[in-house]
Amino acid sequence: MSGDLPTVTVIICAYTAKRWDDMMSAIASAVRQPEATEVIVVIDHDEVLLARTRRAWGGLLVVENRHKQGLSGARNTGLERASGEVVAFLDDDAVAADDWLRRMLPQFALEGVVAVGGRADPVWPAGTAPQRMPAELWWIVGCSYQGLPVERATVRNVIGCSMAIRRDPLREIGGFNLDAGRVGQHPLGAEETEACIKLRAAQNGREVVYEPSSVVRHRVTADRVTWRYIRRRSYFEGISKAALSKTLGSADALSSERSYTSRVLPSAVVREIAHGRLSGAFAILLSLAAAAAGYAYGSVHRHTPGTVIPSAEHEVVR
Numbered sequence: 001m002s003g004d005l006p007t008v009t010v011i012i013c014a015y016t017a018k019r020w021d022d023m024m025s026a027i028a029s030a031v032r033q034p035e036a037t038e039v040i041v042v043i044d045h046d047e048v049l050l051a052r053t054r055r056a057w058g059g060l061l062v063v064e065n066r067h068k069q070g071l072s073g074a075r076n077t078g079l080e081r082a083s084g085e086v087v088a089f090l091d092d093d094a095v096a097a098d099d100w101l102r103r104m105l106p107q108f109a110l111e112g113v114v115a116v117g118g119r120a121d122p123v124w125p126a127g128t129a130p131q132r133m134p135a136e137l138w139w140i141v142g143c144s145y146q147g148l149p150v151e152r153a154t155v156r157n158v159i160g161c162s163m164a165i166r167r168d169p170l171r172e173i174g175g176f177n178l179d180a181g182r183v184g185q186h187p188l189g190a191e192e193t194e195a196c197i198k199l200r201a202a203q204n205g206r207e208v209v210y211e212p213s214s215v216v217r218h219r220v221t222a223d224r225v226t227w228r229y230i231r232r233r234s235y236f237e238g239i240s241k242a243a244l245s246k247t248l249g250s251a252d253a254l255s256s257e258r259s260y261t262s263r264v265l266p267s268a269v270v271r272e273i274a275h276g277r278l279s280g281a282f283a284i285l286l287s288l289a290a291a292a293a294g295y296a297y298g299s300v301h302r303h304t305p306g307t308v309i310p311s312a313e314h315e316v317v318r
Helices: 017-031 047-056 071-081 100-109 135-141 167-172 191-202 227-248 255-274 278-300
Strands: 008-014 036-043 061-064 086-091 094-096 113-123 153-155 162-166 207-219
Touching: 008 017, 008 071, 008 100, 017 036, 017 047, 017 086, 017 094, 036 047, 036 071, 047 061, 061 071, 071 086, 071 167, 086 094, 086 100, 086 167, 086 207, 100 113, 100 162, 100 207, 113 191, 135 227, 135 255, 135 278, 162 167, 162 191, 162 207, 167 191, 191 207, 191 227, 227 278, 255 278
Parallel strands: 008 036, 008 086, 036 061, 113 207
Antiparallel strands: 086 162, 094 207, 113 162, 153 207
């Protein structure tokens, strides 16, 4: 570290021009961070978007994903080019508050802290959350959800759209798993969870911290608040957690999920029914059933990117 805070490289990964306006806002919010030593934009195998972004942001390092297509490969490309002691990842459809980094970085002065995650607040397409999206399900749209700590706390893993990790330890574990994570619209996940588990396992005493005062506003598109997306995203989350359980063991892979499904979700269903929000209660039960079906499928099949996975529509009895 130099001075009071570590140097920081902010990495933003993008894969589609459909998010152009959101992407421009995300980059601008990263550039505004006084603590950002550099900002790197990684374009995931789209030469037209690469050229357009370079024209728009000539002063930034804009590079192409040098690995196979997918968010993990794009993040690893940024990690390889980063000069900062800490790498902070911001989604291309998220806008960071002006004190985003200032709120996270002091946690790295604490002994053993290897990663810090911030809070992601959803920006809903209709302005407010639809009834079918109770706060316990906001993880489905990549945002902080009911059940996370409300104050700074040690956690198992950070949320991918807003996270900062020490660069060298992340490099030492090989970065993010190229066989995990989202590829375009294919909603696999758990690459951040896997990285955090590996970071802690590599050295005793390491901690991952959640800092809810560090905030980003994460855009939620209309297609992600549909019944189909709730079912599909939950199903693929189950598949991802099954794969994680195979490689790292279920004790770490499912430690947060056990308390979430045994305590948080049942009380949420009761609350939704008590307030007459039957669609909210049904959404929770649907998500739980889809995730269980995905986990069951993933437990007996090995998924590799590019293979066809039966859809959630076929796996979940409606």
